[in-house]
Amino acid sequence: MNSLSLFKRASRCFDDYPSLAKLVVICTISGGCYVAYADANGTGSAPPVLEEIKKKKVVVLGTGWAGTSFLKKLNNPSYDVQVISPRNYFAFTPLLPSVTCGTVEARSIVEPIRSIVRKKSIDIRYWEAECFKIEAENKKVHCRPNSESSKNGKEEFVVDYDYLIIAMGARPNTFNTPGVVENCNFLKEVEDAQQIRQSVINSFEKASLPTFSDEERKRILHFVVVGGGPTGVEFAAELHDFVNEDLVKLYPAAKDFVKITLLEASDHILNMFDKRITGFAEEKFQRDGIDVKLGSMVVKVSDKEISTKVRGNDGEITTIPYGMVVWSTGNGTHPVIKDFMQQIGQSNRRALATDEWLRVEGCSTIYALGDCATVNQRKVMEDIAAIFKKADKDNSGTLTVKEFREVIKDICERYPQVELYLKNKKMRDLVDLLKMAKGDVAKEAIELNIEEFKKALSEVDSQMKNLPATAQVAAQQGTYLANCFNRMEEAEKNPEGPIRFREEGRHRFHPFRYKHLGQFAPLGGEQTAAQLPGDWVSIGQSSQWLWYSVYASKLVSWRTRVLVISDWTRRFVFGRDSSGI
Amino acid sequence: MNSLSLFKRASRCFDDYPSLAKLVVICTISGGCYVAYADANGTGSAPPVLEEIKKKKVVVLGTGWAGTSFLKKLNNPSYDVQVISPRNYFAFTPLLPSVTCGTVEARSIVEPIRSIVRKKSIDIRYWEAECFKIEAENKKVHCRPNSESSKNGKEEFVVDYDYLIIAMGARPNTFNTPGVVENCNFLKEVEDAQQIRQSVINSFEKASLPTFSDEERKRILHFVVVGGGPTGVEFAAELHDFVNEDLVKLYPAAKDFVKITLLEASDHILNMFDKRITGFAEEKFQRDGIDVKLGSMVVKVSDKEISTKVRGNDGEITTIPYGMVVWSTGNGTHPVIKDFMQQIGQSNRRALATDEWLRVEGCSTIYALGDCATVNQRKVMEDIAAIFKKADKDNSGTLTVKEFREVIKDICERYPQVELYLKNKKMRDLVDLLKMAKGDVAKEAIELNIEEFKKALSEVDSQMKNLPATAQVAAQQGTYLANCFNRMEEAEKNPEGPIRFREEGRHRFHPFRYKHLGQFAPLGGEQTAAQLPGDWVSIGQSSQWLWYSVYASKLVSWRTRVLVISDWTRRFVFGRDSSGI
Ligand SMILES: Cc1cc2nc3c(=O)[nH]c(=O)nc-3n(C[C@H](O)[C@H](O)[C@H](O)COP(=O)(O)OP(=O)(O)OC[C@H]3O[C@@H](n4cnc5c(N)ncnc54)[C@H](O)[C@@H]3O)c2cc1C
Ligand SMILES: Cc1cc2nc3c(=O)[nH]c(=O)nc-3n(C[C@H](O)[C@H](O)[C@H](O)COP(=O)(O)OP(=O)(O)OC[C@H]3O[C@@H](n4cnc5c(N)ncnc54)[C@H](O)[C@@H]3O)c2cc1C
Incomplete structure (x- = not known):
């Protein structure tokens, strides 16, 4: 896939920002400041x-x-x-x-x-x-x-x-699992992220202390991520990069002890993404040494151990020692x-x-x-009588195609599942649907009574999806x-x-x-998976650059844009900082 | 004063860093990254x-x-x-x-x-x-x-x-003043500084809430700095700039309520500096509306009020309401x-x-x-007999100038107060001192007994100063x-x-x-006072640039150097951030 067109498609990925923003990657580090300066000063105070x-x-x-x-x-x-x-x-x-x-x-x-x-x-x-x-x-x-x-x-x-x-x-969803609130880190607020950063460094410092046995060191440096959604996966990937690109240099002895485990209750990580992405991510994590445990449901977290019920294992509970848990299993x-x-x-x-x-x-x-x-979303079936009645303008008790045509647009707008159904069944419009309902009668003057109308629309509501x-x-x-x-x-x-x-x-x-407008899943090591509308999938370093571009352009102000880009640059040049602040 | 030579003198102000560092201000934002990159990668791991x-x-x-x-x-x-x-x-x-x-x-x-x-x-x-x-x-x-x-x-x-x-x-010194530990912010650690930053923003947010009376708003936005040393003064100046350059734009209503008070127990702020600097600082603060209260000793701090004893006021205690106190009165x-x-x-x-x-x-x-x-420092007087004995090589009970010359260097090295005394009295060497002690006898063959020797050195110890x-x-x-x-x-x-x-x-x-090697006192509004050895004093914007240059060159690594300079640049372009994190 041509990465320029990929960029164009993806940069629509949030809301409509001024197109100037899209220049950001080109003009940032050198010129960015000047543009930004103009921007910051250009607006007078409102009367x-x-x-x-x-x-x-x-x-x-x-x-x-x-x-x-x-x-x-x-x-x-x-x-x-x-x-x-x-x-x-x-x-x-x-x-x-x-x-x-x-x-x-x-x-x-x-x-x-x-x-x-x-x-x-x-x-x-x-x-x-x-x-x-x-x-x-x-x-x-x-x-x-x-x-x-x-x-x-x-x-x-x-x-x-x-x-x-x-x-x-x-709020983070704990599913009322015992011990989660007391022992796990969440990743929802900025403070959470700062806290996690400190905890990671602390774990490395702690494991370096002379007091501990190697067994204990292994436990302290065992990082567990619960939840294989985009957030959990991205955090696991970030942590892996942090450890392997930066921390091992400063804590060479820790290398043999550190381990990252990702626990996911369902059959796959990133299961809202295309199968190709899921597969790639699972393989990459395996290569990276991130232990992905699928079908593992956490049932309890104590201060040093996490217990999971593994599916297909006769409900047997496995308990593993850990040093730090990040809990990322969706919204409560x-x-x-x-x-x-x-x-x-x-x-x-x-x-x-x-x-x-x-x-x-x-x-x-x-x-x-x-x-x-x-x-x-309102179900069509709930309103079917009302719809029929509104459409049946002459109160004849039957609907003609003409009558129907007049309300099609409104029906589709009010009940988007109808449009989706037609699209999925590759029908041109609602009239086709009605024709179907009447068998293979092909004439325009088709007429339907309420029962036939119900039958025609009966499957439509199955198309409803939560956002x-x-x-x-x-x-x-x-x-x-x-x-x-x-x-x-x-x-x-x-x-x-x-x-x-x-x-x-x-x-x-x-x-x-x-x-x-599409979705990204950064997988670490400068690899990102992107799934754009129309099932376009792109995985690799080009998507990583796309990710950089889209996110830079979508940031809320020129200040944040310049800061984030200089953070990225700093990371490339100096690596990530490991001070415990 | 030529600012280049000023820079040269001042950049020696800490310890000896590679002279490359001094280029920092020139090469930073554009080229800095590349130099830094080479630096960060140039050192292999040690065997x-x-x-x-x-x-x-x-x-x-x-x-x-x-x-x-x-x-x-x-x-x-x-x-x-x-x-x-x-x-x-x-x-x-x-x-x-x-x-x-x-x-x-x-x-x-x-x-x-x-x-x-x-x-x-x-x-x-x-x-x-x-x-x-x-x-x-x-x-x-x-x-x-x-x-x-x-x-x-x-x-x-x-x-x-x-x-x-x-x-x-x-540790910060509280002089056991009641309520200080419970109610004051200190400024010693990085965490303290972060905490102060959050508290300042919180005060502005709190004062903006609809619940408070104007009286209460005034209290909440009353910032008190205790201690007129370099740290207290610099913080007061920073806070003044933050409020006037950035916060008033976002909290326009707060402008009429905010007040900064600096309490100093002695007669002047910055009293370890030259009088010209002290005077300039006090005047500048007055112009800026920072209320400098000299001779005010804090005796108690409660959760909303601070009590001071004002000198010359018959020991009367004044109590003022405050929103936030920063305590900076030296070391415990x-x-x-x-x-x-x-x-x-x-x-x-x-x-x-x-x-x-x-x-x-x-x-x-x-x-x-x-x-x-x-x-x-060892007092000369404590060792006077031993010194005399060591110097009197022939054990004659008297010291000749020749005998004395042989130990002069050692005496001056061991008791630096001696050298200082000579310098202050404008004497060429210790022999001059001995001559003085003997009255106006000018011949080289001068001889002294222990009592005369004691007399000659009796005032020397007054030169001793703590670092x-x-x-x-x-x-x-x-x-x-x-x-x-x-x-x-x-x-x-x-x-x-x-x-x-x-x-x-x-x-x-x-x-x-x-x-x-000299000392700086930043006073806000791009004005800094610099006192360099030999009582060179420079005050104003050129010293501010000197301050930027010296501090940038003295930072511990290229990473911190680049970061600090980009922080300064960011501040010029976008102002300071007011997010409560
Ligand atoms: C780590 C992480 C990564 C994510 N990555 C992506 C991504 O890449 N792409 C994507 O599309 N989505 C992503 N999301 C999801 C996205 O952040 C949320 O869907 C989105 O923030 C929801 O917006 P919101 O305004 O509903 O809630 P939020 O953005 O969570 O905002 C809630 C607001 O309510 C305030 N609030 C809380 N309690 C109260 C109270 N009692 N009274 C008043 N105000 C209150 C909060 O302070 C906050 O300002 C991510 C989420 C997380 C946590
Ligand atoms: C806000 C501020 C501004 C200043 N500005 C200047 C300036 O402009 N110019 C100047 O010359 N000086 C300045 N100073 C003074 C200067 O910082 C100190 O003089 C200097 O830090 C003293 O160095 P130190 O190594 O003795 O102590 P510190 O630098 O304070 O270091 C003490 C170390 O000991 C560690 N420690 C603490 N407790 C323990 C423990 N129980 N066990 C083991 N380790 C422990 C701490 O973590 C820290 O690492 C400033 C000080 C402050 C607070």
Whole structure:
């Protein structure tokens, strides 16, 4: 695959940044500073917005991918926006695994939320606090500053909203496995990555001490990664490179003791990727000496041992000594969200269910996006009678092709699974489907009754898939929602969405549609796997450069871009630092 | 003053680094990487030293300025060296104040001790542990790893030594002021600087919250610096710049609330500097709005208030509300050193007393250097009889000028205060002094008895001064001691030091002599004061550039050099980051 076209395709991989950004790899180290300088100074401070009256209060919880992309795209000055998040910065999570081993510095991948919103001409205030309760009934959120002194509750405060946007992300999922919280490192926040970096160095220093037996040294330098998803795999790869490229030089004696094990409960690592990538990764890890144990489910973690149940082994429990565990098995629910879900009758779910317009089900003024939410696609079968009725304009009890043609677009927009089904079955349009349902009758004047209509659409809902919990989805949702808020008034007057099948009129907006732009899996040793839309797969060093380019261009500011690129350069020249700070 | 010559003089300001380093400012950002690359790869790994027998065990405690400069200069392979320090890196402390506000990143000023010693061809092992007890009698040090898990004492270990080198530095001195440990930030370690940086940002975030009254905001944004020495002054200046150059842009509302107060117990800040510098600094701070309160002694710190006793105010106590205090009032004693001093009968001292060869008094195999030690210069008056006796070769009871000439050099070397006295009194040599003592008798054949000799030297000891606790002293001591260790065997055979006046023979080595090379005081706003030897004083922006050049050239490795310079560049271009990490 031509790497230039690969770059073009891949650089669309997140949201729409100025195309200038794509030049970044070429102009960085030498010219980058000057460009950046112009950029940093080019924007004057925004004039204060005057009219305060009647402004709707929008409260945004969280400054991660979803919250930040919402704030960046929002440009309607008729809102009074308050942002609440315990971290006063946005973190570029795809580079977090690189922070764990010092390939990139923590500070290079964060940007203060105040710098991000300062250049906007709308009213945005930020509070460094965490929301600890959402009170949907009274349209209030309860917050507390995240400083130590506020633990006594004296400094708590309440913020009112007209619209609430929940983008609080997720917590690591421990599956309630005993000992995980006490003994494992997570990799979710910037602090986690810094902590892991220190722990790795500490392990090497500890294993070098004269007090320990070789047996103990082996244990201390046994690094276990739980979870073979992209994060776990990337961390294992980073750690392997750190050890073999840098640490062995300073700790030559440790070489014989260090071991990395990756535990994955399912049959393959990276199982959301193409089989070719999975295969390549498993082989590469084997060559690298990373011990990938598939079908291994962790059942308990004590302070020095980790117990796994290996599938097909009669449920036998294996216990292995370890020095450090990084737990990376996906997302659990934030306690605040859990509490809120109970309030609105959504308990027993992992994430807040929203409709296709990202509105929390049952709460017309609350939106949820990113990792804390999941879009609950409406099933065609639930609405089948309503759809039939809307389409059957003459109330004849049967649908003609003509009647049907008039609602096809709306059906496909409202129920994207229909379009997906047609595409997968290689049908031109819904009419083909109807024809199928009627047997091989080929005439245009085909007519269907409700039962036949149901039969035709019965398999469609099987195409529904949940969106992955990725930065890509979160960022696109943020952008989508900001665009809705920007055009709220116009859309009230001239709704632009599909027909409401159950009610009258049209939806105000087009529903959210996710556009998958591809995914990377860095595997260490300058090898990266890339899976782009249309099942394009590319593995190797060229994808690594693609990865560098795309990530550099997608960073949130020129400052972070210059820093990350100089971090990469520094790593090439001097290696990674092993100071225990 | 010509700034080139200024640079030349000042760049000698620490120890002797390769002169290549001085090119650093010119070649850095563009070419620096390449030079650095060559440097990083140019050294092969050292061949293992074979003969293990009979090697003397040298144990070094601490990897600060003193310990590291010792290790860097040591090149005699006949020692088995073990280094013990709780931090596995060397930190370039003069740039610590810059780390508090993000002008320079913490990681840019540290270098792993393993990287520093790895290139050496001698046997150096490093243990990341803290020494918690020195047992002089059995020549042992007791250590414990500084990891959490070792708190139960299980992982403690003991190291034997033939020679012990104590370079553990000092602790902040609180003068036992109540509340200081609980409520103040210190500025001694890299972690302290990182902590201060976070606290400053946190204060700004906290003051921005909607919950607080303006009164409270004022308190939260009141930063108090205790101690008007170079560190306190530099921190106050850094903080002022951080607030005014960067933070006010992101926290415009905070501008009216923020205040910096500097409390100094004596009559002037920077009182070890020339009066011109002190005056300039006090004026500049006044212009900047930094409230310098002289003659203010802190007597108590509570969680929100600091109480001071103002001199000349009838001992009245003033209490001011504050948000954050940085305590920087000089050095206290490390508990381990305190305990050791008790063992060897040196209690009631602030630092370990050594002789002029840096040997701890009363312990022939223990050396102490840097901030934890002080050189106890021998008084001439204590030895006057012995000196007279040694000089009076013919035992005549009187000294002739000829006899005297033969020991002059040794006297001046052994008692440097003598030389200093002569210089200050503008005398050519000791003979002039003797002539003085005899009245205006001008003939060469002058003869003195012991009483006259005593009289002549009676004022000399008033010239004795303690060495300052600076990196310069510590580094010179480390280098000095390494040179002694390097030539230990030769010097045993051919002692090169001055005559032993009380005993027979000569001292093995020349005593340690400190060479003061000047001092900087950065005052913020690109203004630095420099005081160079011979009372050269330079204040302003040219000294700031001198400061940049000297510090860049003195950094310990090419990696840190490139990083610090790119940090400075980044700061010019993008400002300092305000993310709370
Ligand atoms: C190590 C790692 C690597 C990843 N790599 C990739 C990748 O390469 N590509 C990709 O597409 N995705 C990647 N992801 C996934 C991606 O980061 C998430 O899907 C994305 O961050 C979700 O965005 P979000 O805004 O929902 O949540 P987050 O980005 O997690 O943001 C949540 C925000 O809510 C705030 N918050 C938390 N609690 C509260 C509270 N009580 N009150 C108020 N605010 C609160 C947090 O401070 C934060 O600002 C990675 C994730 C991790 C952890
Ligand atoms: C903020 C700041 C700015 C400064 N600026 C300057 C300047 O501009 N110019 C200048 O000349 N001087 C400056 N100084 C002073 C200078 O840093 C000190 O004088 C110098 O560090 C003393 O060197 P040292 O080796 O004795 O101690 P340190 O450098 O403090 O090193 C002590 C070492 O001992 C280790 N240690 C501690 N406890 C133990 C233990 N229990 N067991 C084993 N090891 C232990 C520590 O980890 C450390 O490695 C500054 C100091 C500070 C704090």
